[in-house]
Structures are given as structure tokens and as C-alpha cells.
Amino acid sequence: MKKYSKILLIALLAVICFLGCKKLNKDKDLIVSESQEELFFGELPIAYSAVSHLAYLENLYDDNSYKFNLMSLPAGPDIVASLRGSGKETAEAGSIAVTPVVYLASAGYNPIVLATTITSNHRVRIFTTRSTKISENYENLKGKKIGVVLGTVGEIYLSRLLAKHSLSEKDVVRVNGKPAELKRLVLSGDIEAAVLWDPFITQAKKEYKEGIKIEKYQDRGQGEVLLDSTLYTLAFNIVTTKEKLRNNRDELVEMLEDLIKASELIKENKTGSQRKLEQWLNLEAGDLDDFMNTTNFEVYLNTSLMEEWIESEYTWLKGLKPEIVLPKDYSVFIDESLLKEIDETRVK
Structure with missing residues (x-):
């Protein structure tokens, strides 16, 4: 009897050991997973984010x-706020245009442009209606309520448009808001025009036309999209901060490699890429x-041109805020070493 009890005890100990080892391995795997480095990336749900979001849709970040x-x-200001933050779930990097970069720098932070993903001089436009007569003459902007997302390309585009037609910010009523809110305001007629981009421009055209049919919106004449392509060249960029670059360099290099792959996918299959982006944006x-036809999809960095863009927008911002001190060296906001x-x- 003692012999059988001894055998049973040994068997029981073997089972306990097996289960314990299995749990230990499982816990070890969990620890490895939990200790894996993370990268939080801030992205806007707009067409500008085509390259970074296509990389996401194609699962390029997974490996x-x-x-x-x-x-x-x-x-854009939300990306800026996230880059400025520290701690859990603030962005280590984000995709923004030059204007938010300048706002970030002027606030005393240290933004670093790592690469440009798209460029175009057709991507900032105005949605309005025929009744405003803005399309007849931009001088008719005077006295109008104009929706604009302050701290973004919309602000500098409007500023340059006004200056070109001998007007200033004081000649219009600027209404600040998120793009979706500005779209709602311009459709309802609470403001006369809004500086927007896709998908909001495309949505506004369709929703205004359909809204008139069902008497949701007052008929204020045909919806119009206005563009002056001489005013602004959009460069949408991958941006981090000096501190976050120091702490996440290897991860950011890997991410840039994925973005390059995504840009090449767009070139190889523009139609397929376009449809995926349209589905993402509910278009x-x-x-x-x-x-797709007026945008250059290339992950690159033109250092000298980027310096010129940052300096130009910094000078513009100082005109609005005289207390801002202009940097002596604009190259401190650019790091070409990761792309190199x-x-x-890809570095020019």
C-alpha cells in the first residue's frame, strides 16, 4: 500500500511541476509582451495622412x-498638444504640416521634422456658396465670418489670401474650430465660408446639395470650392520632439521604413490605394x-527647403505675435540622420 501511495505522490508532484512550469512560461511570455517598446503616433483622419494610414491598413507596422x-x-493643434505631453498615451511622433511645427517651436518646445510624406499646392481650399460673392472677387471676404482651424495650414492660407487682396485678419471675423465643426457651421449658414481640406471639402459639397433637396439647409446658391494654388505648398511631415527622438530613435527609424514602403505601394497601385483611403474616410x-492626381507621395527630406518653409512661417507668425523671438538657426528643427x-x- 505504501508503495502505491509513494508512486501516486510522485505522479502528483510531476503534474504540479508541469502545470507550474507551464504557468511560468506563460507568465514569462506575458512579461516579454508587457516590456515590449511602444510607439504612440498621432494621426489626423484626413487625406493628408494617406501615407501613414495606408501603412496601417496594409499592416506594415505589425512586424x-x-x-x-x-x-x-x-x-493639428491636438497633435501638437499630444507631442508636448509626457507620460502614458501621449504621442512620440505625429504627422503635421509646417504651421503646427512653428507653433510648437514658438511655444518653447523642440519639434524635429524627420521626413515629408506628401506635398501639394492644391490641398488647402475654401468652401462657400454663390450668395457670398467671394468667388466673384476675393475682396468680398471683407466683413464675412470665415471658419479656420487656427494653428494649422488653414490659418496661414487665409492670412496670405487676405494679404494678396489688400485685406488683413481685422477685415474678417475668424471663427476658430475643428474641421468637422466648421463644416457644420458653413453648411448651416452660421458662417459664410470655411478653409478646409478633404474629406471635409468633398463632404461639404455633397451634404449641402443634398441638404437643400430635403430642406435641411437654406438654398444660398451653388456650393463653391475656391483655390489659389500660388499661396501655399502643403508639406505634410513626420514630426517628433528632441527628447522623444532621443528616447525612441530606433522605433522611429523602423516607422520611417514602413512609410517608405507605403509610399511605394501608392505609386505601384494608385487606384487600389485610393479606394482604401476613400473607404477609410467614408467617401x-x-x-x-x-x-491623388495633384499630390506627390514621396517620403523624403529636403533640408534646405524645409528650413526656408519654417523660417517663412515663423516670420509670418511673429507678424501676428510680435513677442515671438525668431530663431537664429532653423536647422535645429530638422534631423536628416534617420532617413539617411x-x-x-531620400535626403536632398
């Missing part, structure tokens, strides 16, 4: 040594035709 976390934020097939590490030919 990296870090965990990629996509943060969808409503407007119909063909809605992004103009965007991947492919030197």
Missing part, C-alpha cells in the same frame, strides 16, 4: 520590434481623384 499605437486626433469611389540611415538618396 516591427515595437508595438505601434495609432492615435486618431481631430486637428465614395472617385471622391479622391483630385487629391535608411536611404541617403
Whole structure:
């Protein structure tokens, strides 16, 4: 009897050991997973984010040594706020134009442009209606309520448009808001025009036309989209801060490699890429035709040109805020070394 009891005890100990080891391995795997580096990336749900979001749709971020976390934020100032923050779930990097970069720098932070993903001089436009007569003469902007997302390309575009026609910010009523809110205000007639981009421009055209039919909106004449392509060249960029670059350099290099792959996918299959982006933005097939045909999709960094753009917008911002001190060196806001590490030919 003692012999059988001894055998049973040994068997029981073996089972306990097996289960314990299995749990230990499971816990070890969990610890490895929890200790994996993470990268939080701030992205806008707009057409400008085509390259970074296509990389997400194509699962290009999945095979990296870090965990990629996509943060969808409503407007450029929200990306800026996230880059300024520290701690859990603030962005280590984000995709923004030059204007938010300058706002970030002027606030005493240290933004760093790592690469440009798209460029175009057709991407900032105004939605209005025929009744405003703005399309007849831009001088008719005077006295109008104009929706604009302050701290973004919309602000500098409007400023340059006004200056070109001998007007200033004091000649209009600027209404600040998120793009979706500005779209709602211009459709309802609470403001006369709004400086927007896709998908909001495309949505505004359709919703205004359909809204008139069902008497949701007052008929104020045909909806119009206005563009002066001489005013602004959009450069949408991958941006981090000096501190976050120091702490996340390897992860950011991997991310740039994924973005390059995504830009090449767009070139190889523009039609397929366009449809995926339209579906993401809840647009119909063909809605992004103009965007795809007037935008350059290339992950690169033109250092001298980027310095010129930053200096130009810094000077503009100082005109609005005289207390701002202009930097002596604009190259401190650019780091070409990450892209050079991947492919030197992408740095110009």
C-alpha cells in the first residue's frame, strides 16, 4: 500500500511541476509582451495622412520590434498638444504640416521634422456658396465670418489670401474650430465660408446639395470650392520632439521604413490605394481623384527647403505675435540622420 501511495505522490508532484512550469512560461511570455517598446503616433483622419494610414491598413507596422499605437486626433493643434505631453498615451511622433511645427517651436518646445510624406499646392481650399460673392472677387471676404482651424495650414492660407487682396485678419471675423465643426457651421449658414481640406471639402459639397433637396439647409446658391494654388505648398511631415527622438530613435527609424514602403505601394497601385483611403474616410469611389492626381507621395527630406518653409512661417507668425523671438538657426528643427540611415538618396 505504501508503495502505491509513494508512486501516486510522485505522479502528483510531476503534474504540479508541469502545470507550474507551464504557468511560468506563460507568465514569462506575458512579461516579454508587457516590456515590449511602444510607439504612440498621432494621426489626423484626413487625406493628408494617406501615407501613414495606408501603412496601417496594409499592416506594415505589425512586424516591427515595437508595438505601434495609432492615435486618431481631430486637428493639428491636438497633435501638437499630444507631442508636448509626457507620460502614458501621449504621442512620440505625429504627422503635421509646417504651421503646427512653428507653433510648437514658438511655444518653447523642440519639434524635429524627420521626413515629408506628401506635398501639394492644391490641398488647402475654401468652401462657400454663390450668395457670398467671394468667388466673384476675393475682396468680398471683407466683413464675412470665415471658419479656420487656427494653428494649422488653414490659418496661414487665409492670412496670405487676405494679404494678396489688400485685406488683413481685422477685415474678417475668424471663427476658430475643428474641421468637422466648421463644416457644420458653413453648411448651416452660421458662417459664410470655411478653409478646409478633404474629406471635409468633398463632404461639404455633397451634404449641402443634398441638404437643400430635403430642406435641411437654406438654398444660398451653388456650393463653391475656391483655390489659389500660388499661396501655399502643403508639406505634410513626420514630426517628433528632441527628447522623444532621443528616447525612441530606433522605433522611429523602423516607422520611417514602413512609410517608405507605403509610399511605394501608392505609386505601384494608385487606384487600389485610393479606394482604401476613400473607404477609410467614408467617401465614395472617385471622391479622391483630385487629391491623388495633384499630390506627390514621396517620403523624403529636403533640408534646405524645409528650413526656408519654417523660417517663412515663423516670420509670418511673429507678424501676428510680435513677442515671438525668431530663431537664429532653423536647422535645429530638422534631423536628416534617420532617413539617411535608411536611404541617403531620400535626403536632398
